[in-house]
Amino acid sequence: MNITERIGAAPMSGYQWLIVALCTFMNCLDGFDVMAVAFTGPSVTDEFGLNGSEFGLLVSVGLIGMALGSMLLAPFADLIGRRPLILISLALGTIGMFGAAMAPSATVMGVFRLVTGIGVGGILASSNVMTSEFSNAKNRGLAIGVFTAGYGVGATVASMVAKTAVGGDWRIVFYAGGFATLLALVVIALLLPESTAYLEKRRPQGALDRINRTLARMGMDSVSWADLDEAASARAGAGKTNSGWLKQLLTPTLLLWATFITIMFGFYFVNSWTPTLLVEDGLSESAAVTAGMAISIGGTVGSVLYGVAARIRTPRVVLIGFSLLAAAMMIAFIVSTSVLWLGFGIGVLVGALINGCIAGAYTVGPPLYPAQLRSVGMGWALGMGRIGAILSPTIAGMLKDAGASATQLYVGAAAVVAICAIVLVGLRRHDPESTPAVEEPKAA
Incomplete structure (x- = not known):
């Protein structure tokens, strides 16, 4: 077995959960960043x-x-390492958040928002893969669920900061985000190790010592150059089929992209537009922030709930259920906000379900790709998913200017999320975690 396979088969150590926690902390920055704009x-x-x-x-x-x-x-993670790329991305995020806080105009703020986004995109692509690489097979779904929950935590913190700033200076929210990203930069520089999969593949200077230090902290036996050479030879043999990977994986890749696009469309609509739409629908700014906070609170537990459910049922099947329920609860939420306590309760469910959908996409995606293509495959899936994230607030703004009501916008976004379930049905025969569940009884 190579190192990744050894980690997958071994028990999950406290050090591995620390790495998951560090990646989760970085994902909090995504939640804070998006909701800082929304609130x-x-x-x-x-x-x-x-x-x-x-x-x-x-x-x-x-x-x-x-x-x-x-x-x-993301592709540079395979050239310079995941850890250096994460540090560079955190530096970009820090500059972007402080720049947005000091922006004298919307144009300048937009430039710094672009810089922040580039940094966050680099962080997410690398930290998601790191979470998967340092988790064992049994707990990978749960670990990714915990990682995804970081978004909800960051969003909740952003909502709390924004609530204190209502009627005051909105720039405080972005200053807080800048300091949080700077703190993450320091903590990650001190505590996060390099990916053992990267070290095994690229073998930079001192790679073996770095691998064995990390393995020792995980309570695993050390490896030798002979072990690495044997694993490399096995991968080289398997790599003979790489020339046709695009043809083999084209259909599942397109379906995975469609999954990410539809989920992120609904996810970023809910998280970006909810407070503004509710204010224009008659709620006070404070009440709108409270309703948005309910969605954020739900998000902190929804992805973990998905991870637990995915240990019982096939992750793809669980994601179908989450996407359909999320669409239904989005509609229920927008028609119930006039009763604040009811809207708050349903908002928690919306946050839990839509955040669980993100965790589901992160979990369903990696098994579709062989190990040597997984980082690139997931990086592009995340990037393509941002198409839905980009279109969502833009289309909503255009429709709103054309006279669409908050209810109409929410129903439209819910319909897009429901399409995800149809896409996932088509993904079934390409999902290696779905096929065995059907074939095992026959083999018995």
Whole structure:
């Protein structure tokens, strides 16, 4: 077995859970960043005199940056290492958040939102893979669920900071995000190891010592150069089929992209537009932030709930259920917000389900690819998923300016999320975790 397979078969150590926690902390930055724009939307719109389309563009430019970061920065993780790329991305995120906080105009703010997005995209692509690589097979779904829950934690913190800033200076929210990203940069530089899979494949200077130090911290036996050479030879033999990988994986790749696009469309609509739409629908800004906070709170537990469910049923099947329920609860939420306590309760469910859908996409995607293509495959899936994230706030802004109500916008976004279930049905015969579940009884 190579190192990745050894980690997959061994028990999960406390050090591995620490790495998952560090990656989760980085994912918190994504939640804080997106919701910082959403919760300060009314104040930013007033200060810069923006209409719906212009505010939607301001939200989208950050998401464009995330797409660029995921698709263009992620491949460099295989060249310079996952850890250096994460540190570079955190530095970009820090600059972007502080720059947005000091922006004198919407245009300048948009530039720094793009920089922040590029940094966040690079962080997500690398930290998601690191979470998978340092988790064993039994707990990988749960670990990815915990990782995804970081978004909800960050979003909840953003909502709390924004709530204290209501009626004050919205820039406080972005300053807080800048300091949080700077803190993450320091903590990650001190504690996060390099990916053992990267060290095994690229073999930079001192690779063996770094691998064995990490394995020792995980309570695993050390390896030798002979072990690495044997694993490399096995991969080289398996690599003979790589020339036809595009043809073999084209259909599942397109279906995975469609899964990410539809989920992220609904996810970023809910997280980007909810407070602004509710204010314009008659709620006070404080009540709208409270409703948005309910979605964030639900998000902190929804992805973990998905991870637990995925240990019982096939992850793809669980994701079908989550996407359908999320679509139904989105509609129930928007028609119930006039009763604040009811809207709050349903908002928690919406946050839990839509965040669970993100965890599901992260879990369903990696098994579709062989190990040597997994990082690139997931990086591009994340990048393509940002198309849905980019289109969501932009289309919502255009439709809002055309006279669409909050209810109509929510129903439309829910329909897009429901399409995900249809896509996942088509993915069944390509999913290696679905096929064995059907064939095992026959083999018995």
